[in-house]
Amino acid sequence: MKKLSELRQHILNILEASEIPLTVEQIRERLRLKPNLSSIYRSLLYLEETGKALSLSFGTPFRFYCSYREHPAHYLFCKRCQSIQAFHVCFAQEIQDRLELENNFTITDHVFYFTGYCQRCRPFEKIQL
């Protein structure tokens, strides 16, 4: 019988306390006794499998994790400084039902984010390339 161990519960609390998705490193920073990274990865896998958490990436090589309680949130991801802002306008539901019907698809989640340049990084936009 699988259990929501102390570590898993702590990680879930951290995810629920954050408005934006966190990396594994950021989760570890927020844990007092620093568990092994593999334990964190395994905990996150468990939380995903039990539908308590969700992982996504913004095109970066590493993943971000968020709780379902905070979800559905949607994000602005800065391509330069990799900062994240959340916004809470969700119109996915409007088309979700139609998509499920038209495509014979069972939708469980969605991911929606914009990428670009945040306030600080706007001046650097034109410099790219």
Add this chain to the structure above:
Amino acid sequence: MKKLSELRQHILNILEASEIPLTVEQIRERLRLKPNLSSIYRSLLYLEETGKALSLSFGTPFRFYCSYREHPAHYLFCKRCQSIQAFHVCFAQEIQDRLELENNFTITDHVFYFTGYCQRCRPFEKIQL
């Protein structure tokens, strides 16, 4: 002066011919003379930097690439068989302007997909975990 080399042009053609995003391996399959993977990665980086292509991931450890010509397309991604379907309802523009203004953010792209179970994999949904 950087150039759209033959390889880069071929890769762009492949991306533009595909309705759904492709992995690096899938791109390589579609190229007659099989170039080195690192050359493909470098070409894709170039295409991204010049705003001709875009990469995303569906939570998988590997990335998918698509052309801007096909973009904005949006996807249904099956968590079980990893198949992709595209749909073309886009309502991002409606809120994009508002988000840019409210958050002092310059939006360049967006990524939007639903995950779940496709027609074939629906019977397996309940079996998970």
Add this chain to the structure above:
DNA sequence: TTTGCTGCAAATTATTTGCATAGTA
């Protein structure tokens, strides 16, 4: 001649896995 593109091999990095140990019902 200079600059940039490609192949090859090695390095890098996030993530996963095997195994031994510790914790818990």
Add this chain to the structure above:
DNA sequence: TACTATGCAAATAATTTGCAGCAAA
């Protein structure tokens, strides 16, 4: 006792990088 969680070290896999040779302006 039996089962699950964790730490540690090693493995894996996608991607990146250094460098030499090649092609093009």
